[in-house]
Amino acid sequence: MEYQVVIPAAGQGKRMKAGKNKLLLSLRGLPVIIHTLQVFEKDPNCEGIILAVQPEERQLFTDLIRQYQIAKVRGLADGGKERQHSVYNGLKQIGKDGIVLVHDGARPFITADIIQELVVQAEAAGAAVVAVPVKDTIKRVENGKVAETVERASLWSVQTPQAFRVSALLNAHEQAERDGFLGTDDASLAERIHLPVQIVEGDYDNIKLTTPEDLFVAEAIIQKRKTL
Secondary structure (H helix, E strand, O other): OOEEEEEEOOOOOHHHOOOOOHHHOEEOOEEHHHHHHHHHHHOOOEEEEEEEEOHHHHHHHHHHHHHOOOOOEEEEEEOOOOHHHHHHHHHOOOOOOOEEEEOOOOOOOOOHHHHHHHHHHHHHHOEEEEEEEOOOOEEEEEOOEEEEEEOOOOOEEEEEEEEEEHHHHHHHHHHHHHHOOOOOOHHHHHHHOOOOOEEEEOOOOOOOOOOHHHHHHHHHHHHHHHHO
16 A cells, blocks of 8 residues: 655754764664654655755755655755644645654664554554563652552554655644644644554664764664564
């Protein structure tokens, strides 16, 4: 089942402490963003990619796309002040209705099989997100003290991609803009307009590269996958 994907790539990545856009950091000789883009480039069900980038990095990303022959990038949208604004700008460049994925540029380990299940579920329900069950014990804290231990059987850690019908996600973003609402992810925008969101169980390897330590984990994941 075919889809398009919006990838926000305009973040500062301050927690990575790299002094530049973390998506430009090298991982096994390739920029992180190229690892991510190659997943969708190789997926025959992906019809096109929209990247949201900072205007001052537009030429840099254009050069990378050309250098690594990422043919499915259909356009570069302007990155906004917040991730939500970047996604909205990217959505405006999606040329037709159907299914659109929103995926973090710093998650290079998503697989085509999980993507396809996500698209199927989004087509049926209107929205679907990749998530994994929480493994740690979760405690709610008030003023530095434990207030309660939260029952974790119903808790899931949400990742990306998140998939939606294009018209539904545009509606959710437009409503959020009118209300001045800033969500934690795109699914939260869908939830507030009462769109059911289906969970698709993902993979614990699908980490987001956020801190310097994550780069070591990423190297281990690549090595593990080479031996499977």
